[in-house]
Amino acid sequence: MGTLASFSSSYFDGGCFLKVQNEIKDSKIRKFFVKASVASSTPKSLNFSEIKAQISEKFRIGVLGASGYTGSEIIRLLVNHPNFEITLMTADRKAGQSIGSVFPHLVTQDLPDMVAVKDADFSNVDAVFCCLPHGTTQEIIKSLPNNLKIVDLSADFRLRDVDEYKEWYGQSHKAQDLQKEAVYGLTEISRKEIQNARLVANPGCYPTSIQLPLIPLIKAKLIEVRNIIIDSKSGVSGAGRGAKEANLYTEIAEGIHSYGITRHRHVPEIEQGLSDAANSEVTVSFTPHLMPMSRGMQSTIYVEMAPGVSTQDLYQELRSFYENEEFVTLLKRNEVPHTRHVRGSNYCFMNVFPDRIPGRAIIISVIDNLVKGASGQALQNLNLMMGNPENTGLLYMPLFP
Ligand SMILES: NC(=O)C1=CN([C@@H]2O[C@H](COP(=O)(O)OP(=O)(O)OC[C@H]3O[C@@H](n4cnc5c(N)ncnc54)[C@H](OP(=O)(O)O)[C@@H]3O)[C@@H](O)[C@H]2O)C=CC1
Ligand SMILES: CC(=O)N[C@@H](CCC(=O)OP(=O)(O)O)C(=O)O
Known part of the structure; x- marks a missing residue:
């Protein structure tokens, strides 16, 4: 041989x-x-x-919530990963079923059947992706063996302030010690901390698309931190696979609508990240919209530039900040980012445009909510935590048309 x-x-x-x-x-x-x-x-x-x-010597990986959209997406990425092997998958209502019966697109994969979390054997696992609804997640993570590395895709460990968590999520946090330990996993911004973390709180999809362009500009003091207006749009997979009347085809197709106006639970997460970058309190106006598409997310962000700053300065800053980043791409001047051009990939495409109003700029960023907005970024983070090159298993080109 x-x-x-x-x-x-x-x-x-x-x-x-x-x-x-x-x-x-x-x-x-x-x-x-x-x-x-x-x-x-x-x-x-x-x-x-x-x-x-x-x-x-592959690392053994558990996927908690394998029967959901982010769970199936992490499986899609992991089956082609050279250093990770799925040894455990859990579900709730669908416990006992095979992945192929729940997700026919994965029927070709030889994977273990899904079990209930309470019946899961974690002795066979080195790390888990936790793809469960917020609220239930913290209790389940608390019960896991403490030698496991965890990337949590839910919102449970993203907010540092437990009072803020209670205010926005309507319940007291039940794993406050773990909350203190968790590292917020916006990979391009917190790579070093993620490398050494045991528990990573993977960012929400809207906050990922918003913080990636804004954090470098805020850090460089090129934009005013007051008066940031964000209009975001998401595909319906962002709401998960659970059946809900509001997500029926007839409720979603042939139109768009705003939701969570002024009170979407991603507001404190976005403000936490931007305030850290500014070293002062930042507040934003944020309105999400639901689009008649299965995946994809766009954030259109309206900002006021600092005195004397031009859109060319914003462009140069983003270019130098991200020039060595594999997954964040600043498009050429005047090229418009499209969600269809990042579909199925871990890329974030972004660009900056001058507003008609002097002193203002418009920033557009697009991601696939299920990949860079969830499972792709989660894999990027676990790669770092396990000592793999960060891009391992993530170099899929977008699916187009
Ligand atoms: N969808 C997206 O674009 C994004 C989602 N997220 C977050 O990731 C997490 C997962 O989202 P998503 O995959 O979309 O959600 P889904 O609703 O599609 O999947 C949820 C999963 O959790 C399981 N589950 C539900 N309740 C329980 C419970 N009480 N105990 C154990 N397992 C349970 C479900 O099992 P069963 O199917 O058997 O009931 C299913 O496997 C959420 O916290 C979500 O907010 C983050 C970023 C983007
Ligand atoms: C379209 C849609 O419903 N999207 C979800 C956000 C998805 C996400 O990122 O949620 P987490 O914060 O739980 O991770 C929402 O608005 O609640």
Whole structure:
């Protein structure tokens, strides 16, 4: 099998993987190569024992809430991950079912059946993605073995102030010690802290699309922190898979509507992140809208620039802040970000435009709410926490058309 090393180097050096792929007889090793092809960071050449070691030493991953939209999205990403292997999946009403029966698009995957959280065996798991509704999440996380690394996709550990949590989420926090430990996981902003965290609070989808463009501009003092107006739009998968009358096709199709006006629970999360960046209290006007599309999110943000600052300055700042970032892309001047151009990917596309009113600018950012707004960013974070290159398993191009 010494030839494997040359297969690997010929693939990694020459990009001729498809040609050699069929010559690799061992299906497990072939699978490894297929998976490695999505990880840009895979070493240039590996010998056989290194390959074996990588195959057998995958981290064992639990997905809590595998029967939901963010759960199924993390599974979609994980099945092609070279260093992670799903060993546990949980559901609530759908406990006992196979993933293929609940999500037919995943029927080809050989995965464990879903079990109830109370019946889950965590001895077989190194890390979990917690894709559960807020409120229930904190109690479940509190009951997990404390050697597990956790990325929580719910809102339960995002707000540092437990009184604020109570005010916006209508219940007292039941895991306040863990809340103190949690690191807010906006990857591009808090990479170092995330690397050393045991529990990461993955940001909400709206806050991700809003904070990514605003934090660098606020830190550089290029925009006024008063008078920030944010208009956001989300696809319906943002509301989860649970059946709700308000999310019926007839209620969503052929129109859009605003909701949560002045009181959406992402307001304190957005203000917490922007206030940290400003080192002073920031308040925002934020109105989300529901769009007749399954996935995608756009935030259109109206800001007042600091005296003497131009949109060119905002553009330059975002360009230098994100120039080495894999997943945040500042488009060329005048190019308009579209949600359809990031669909199914972990990218955030953004741009800055001069307003007609002097001194004001309009910033547009787009993400896929289920990927950069949820499961993709969660995987980016767990990669960091487990010592993997951050982009591992995330280099899918957007699905278009
Ligand atoms: N959808 C999105 O775009 C985003 C969602 N989030 C957050 O991620 C989390 C998951 O969201 P999403 O996947 O959309 O939600 P879904 O409603 O689609 O899925 C919820 C999951 O949790 C399980 N579940 C529900 N109640 C319980 C319970 N009491 N005990 C154990 N398991 C339970 C469900 O199981 P079963 O199906 O068997 O009932 C299902 O697997 C939420 O906190 C959400 O706010 C964050 C960012 C974006
Ligand atoms: C369209 C839609 O309903 N979206 C959800 C936000 C999704 C999200 O990010 O929620 P978490 O904060 O729980 O993670 C909402 O407005 O509540």
